[in-house]
Amino acid sequence: MVLPPFPSLVEEHRTAVWGYLVALVGRADAPDLYQDTVLSALRAYPKVHDASNLRSWLLSVAHSRVVDRARARARRPEVLGDPPEHSSPVVASERDDELWSVVADLPEKQRHAVVLRFVGDLSYAAVAELTDTSEAAARQNVRAALARLRKELS
């Protein structure tokens, strides 16, 4: 099978990969991991054997980057009070810290489902597959997450 040009690959799957990373590591860490994922994918791309499910491949690259970063952090615990590695000049309200802090407090299943659905723009079928649940359960998790978010943010 023929691989699409790398820029087309990124264009097609960037939202899904981004949603996946925000679900796994949260709003603050996702940008760095997104860039790591794109670079990793760029390096490995010509060696991809199976071009039939490139989204799956990209998500597995993203997953590897998440695992690697978690391992690196475990070896090098951060001292309390350190400034964030990549501080953004954007103010907290523009970053919507309030929203993301409530999202971070959601139970894991609800958090993953609602982020994959709305940040990743994935179908309920895709959400169900990625969270290893049924589509009905995915819908319920999203509903519950939204109810909680609306309550906490009103």
Place this chain on the structure above:
Amino acid sequence: MTVESRLQITPPDLDLAVLAEREGLLDVAVGRVDTPVGELIVAATEKGLVRTSWFDEEATMQELSARISPRIFETPTRVDPIRRQLDEYFDGARRQFDVAIDWVLVGQWARKVLAAAARIPYGEVSTYGAVAAEAGSPKAFRAAGTALGQNPVPVVVPCHRVLPAGARTIGQYTGGVHIKEHLLQLEGAI
């Protein structure tokens, strides 16, 4: 704002060409040149100019993605020098191209034929038979025609300077005979 719309944050917009270049993984760089006879797409690997094409950018990128590498990006830097030379050529201010060519897309025989075509001076013409002879196979004028038709770098390698013997017509040209006509007229050959 609804909670749903607040959740719909978009991914960072990465400049992929810059990232690829930094990693040394910009396998093919692509750019465009506006010419009097249409847009010419140009592509270069690290070794040199690998393709010029009268077909649209998307089609060219798909072609090169399949034939060379899917790490292909639209970016000015690597292709700017050849773009400038092509601008000068179409303005009538340049008669010879000073550019390294990456011949990866052609086989040995086609390379010989195209090298023979490249030796035809600006403003002059030759025939398929003469070019075939120069490439070492004087009877293979039809095969020479085919090889010229497969020129991966038209304009820069002047397959347009090759005409059928007898010169009743100007022959064929991938991309359209009107282009071949324009180039020959520009060069003062016809």
